[in-house]
Amino acid sequence: MSSQPRLYRQIYDQISSQILSGEFAPGSRLPTERELSEHFGVSRPTIREAIIALEATNKVTVKAGAGVYVKKSTDLNAGINNEVSPFEVIEARVLLEGESAALAAKMITPSEKVELQAAFENLKKAGIDNTPASADADRKFHEVIARATHNRVLANQIHALWELQENLEHIKEAHTSVCDKQGAKRIDEHLVILNTIVEGDADGARTAMQRHFSNILEVMHAALEQQALEAAKLKGSQMRERFTIGLFSDSK
Template identity: 35%
Template sequence: MEFPRHKLYQRIAATIADAIEAGRYQPGARLPGERDLAEEYKVSRPTIREAMIALEMRGLIEVRHGSGLYVTRRNAPLRDVRELDTDVGAFELTEARIIVEGEAVALAAMSMDDAKLAELESILRDMAAEEPSEPGVMDADRRFHLAIASATENEALRMLVELLWDLRTRSPLCVTMFERAKRSGVTPRIDEHRPILEALRNRDPAGARAAMRSHLRGVIDDLLAATEHEVMARARSEIDERRSTVARRIEI
């Protein structure tokens, strides 16, 4: 079934929801692994991960510690899965930022003036003064990227970059993914902003583009590691619980 107006992860989530409703996956059944699903649906593992998180958020599936993903019910809320116009995933959003902000920073390098460089330097100082987990770091991070977009002197680009940042806090799936990453210890990559600023200071479009793309690819790596870490942490917790149970039973 095709859903051309919807995002890729939503189409995959809706297709799996259809399979649940049709009885392919019964309540209590374990879903295939992430790699197997990616191969079956011919998509990337990050897309499968976003689809699984979306289905979990809507109560169709659940994570069982150290075991995998299981179907919880068949009456799938398909409308919720398919009709979320602003619900984009963190991988999808960051991929768009790589494309848009990579070119924006290259353009900004050609028109960057000393006043804008001083503003960026001040924002980096604000960022460094905050604890990595504090909201002030995220605010400074946003201001840094929007200041670069403003320096392009292209209002359409500035608005597009601002929209991508707004989606980060408006999209339920995106918010959920970044919150999980934060719980896993992932914080903004403060040090990676310095090479971006240095390339801008040198009026080096290619260097600025490379630094921005490297920074945002690192964000994707962090998200992948964080979601994998969450699964592994659950598994370790389950193993510890089982060990404690066995130890108590042995003492009887």
């Protein structure tokens, strides 16, 4: 039996792992076929077969004359569409980012503590309004924590969730409305997260991050209930107007 299929599969697995870890970032161009051949110490036909397998499993896209590119997070999440609710995204974030905060509290380096403090100061400076600058600062704060875990797979998954949140319009709108309502409370919650991580308090960091997302969910639920109430009132008003016109309009 030929060992060639096993060999290309090994290369496929290694490149897949590098994509998942973020070593080959979403949207980036893979090294050339020749470079990959030299790097892995295999023939170019073997690399070609591995690339075909990567393309078939939706990990890369091959652009004629341009090279092989890692699919962006939104492409990697192509199976996730508008049927996904904002609640599902927040639930995924609290599960991943709660543990991310706990791990970061144990693993964060002195330079990363400085970076996290600077990210918080930028968030505070951007203000309590949900401006693009504030949204960018918020994301930066969370991504510093993700990197401080020193777990590239975990950091990459959190990055993918941010991409999902920002690229599915209904989820972006829901998150924006929540940030608009949280105001100064959002800054206070991030300060608690910052302090617990810097102090190395893993349990406290996990609780602070979970409480932050719990508050987001509470605001989101309240907004949903308000929307339902307003829709019901509007429907009732329309029904009242319709039947009032039908029963009491002047006859001609």
